[in-house]
Amino acid sequence: MTFRLARAGVGLALLYVVVAVATAQLSSRPVLPLFDGFAPPTPYAWVNPPPERATDNVAPRSVEQEFPLGPEGVTASNAATADAQAILGLDHGSVPPHPPDTAVRARLTPMDPGTLGPLPPGLRAVSNAYRVELAYVPSDTPVERLARQGTIALTAGDTANRFLYSADGRTWEERTFRPYGQDHGLFTELQSVGWFVLASAEVDAGDDGVSDLLRALLLVLVAVVPIVGALLVVRLPSPVPATPPPRPARPAGAKSRSGAKRKKSNRRRR
Numbered sequence: 689m690t691f692r693l694a695r696a697g698v699g700l701a702l703l704y705v706v707v708a709v710a711t712a713q714l715s716s717r718p719v720l721p722l723f724d725g726f727a728p729p730t731p732y733a734w735v736n737p738p739p740e741r742a743t744d745n746v747a748p749r750s751v752e753q754e755f756p757l758g759p760e761g762v763t764a765s766n767a768a769t770a771d772a773q774a775i776l777g778l779d780h781g782s783v784p785p786h787p788p789d790t791a792v793r794a795r796l797t798p799m800d801p802g803t804l805g806p807l808p809p810g811l812r813a814v815s816n817a818y819r820v821e822l823a824y825v826p827s828d829t830p831v832e833r834l835a836r837q838g839t840i841a842l843t844a845g846d847t848a849n850r851f852l853y854s855a856d857g858r859t860w861e862e863r864t865f866r867p868y869g870q871d872h873g874l875f876t877e878l879q880s881v882g883w884f885v886l887a888s889a890e891v892d893a894g895d896d897g898v899s900d901l902l903r904a905l906l907l908v909l910v911a912v913v914p915i916v917g918a919l920l921v922v923r924l925p926s927p928v929p930a931t932p933p934p935r936p937a938r939p940a941g942a943k944s945r946s947g948a949k950r951k952k953s954n955r956r957r958r
Contacts (some may be wrong), residue, residue: 730871732845733771735816736800741845748773748798748816754791754825761785761835767794774798774818776878777839784835789824792831796820801885805858814872815844815886819857822881833880840884841868841875848872848886855882 737745753767755778762783768775774796783792801813820840822831842851851865851874868875874886 730771732815732843732871733773733798734845735798736802738845750795750797752793752795754793755783756791757783757785757789757824759785762792765794767796769796769798773816773843775839775841775875776820777841778834779836779838782834782836782838783822783831786824786827786829789827789829791825793823793825794821795823799883804883804885805854805856805860807852807860807885807887808862810890811850811852811887812890813885814846814848814888815842817883817885818842819883820878820881831881834878838878839875840878841873842884842886843869844872844874844886846872846888848874848888850887850889851876852885852887853882854884855880857883860885 731741731744731746733746733748734741735748749770751767751769751774755762755765755767761781762778764780765778766775767778776794776796778794797819798816799819801807801815801817804817807813818840822834823829824831851863852860853863853876854860863876865874865876867873872886876884
């Protein structure tokens with residue numbers, strides 16, 4: 689039984705490795721399967737939804753929030769939309785003091801990227817564009833640039849591999865970024881107010897077909913290999929301990945001859 693349990697443990701470990709490798713290949717970035725549920729991600733809320741989402745789309749949320757100003761400016765603060773599709777982070781002192789103003793107002797507004805300037809060639813928007821605005825309160829004086837950089841995080845409706853910024857809503861430039869969350873999220877440094885959008889580089893149709901085939905094969909492996917492994921673990925018989933070989937039988941008369949020899953020896957001694 690102990691050997692069988694050990695064999696089952698090794699089999700499950702191998703299955704985990706297979707699933708982990710396949711998951712990393714199927715994901716847009718390296719991840720490990722946590723097996724914490726099978727609930728799908730929350731559908732993305734579009735300002736202008738694609739045709740397949742036109743019937744069930746919900747409007748995205750904006751946010752407007754005020755943060756008090758101290759002697760060194762704003763303290764570390766965050767403003768997030770209620771649907772968590774956009775999060776603005778301000779570092780301590782990123783907005784300097786501005787007497788007699790007592791606060792700074794942050795505003796995040798979702799927009800249709802199609803109403804803004806065209807994206808660079810080969811890129812398509814996979815999220816709403818979000819306008820970031822900062823202003824002092826109560827004077828309403830705009831804050832155009834941060835004294836210390838903050839952060840801006842966006843999620844997308846599809847895999848994103850570009851984070852674009854526009855100061856005027858007409859021309860775009862790429863920003864370095866890092867992954868964020870699980871819903872195709874990215875975040876980048878916030879240095880100036882403006883417009884931000886996540887985009888994806890278009891791929892060749894032939895390459896995409898090959899990629900889809902590989903993904904399908906990996907999905908089949910992920911589904912079939914654990915089942916086959918479990919069946920093998922259950923159906924393989926437990927090892928039977930080996931029995932020692934039978935001892936050879938003594939030939940007939942061997943005992944009587946040995947007894948006669950012992951009697952003769954005793955007689956000689958007498």
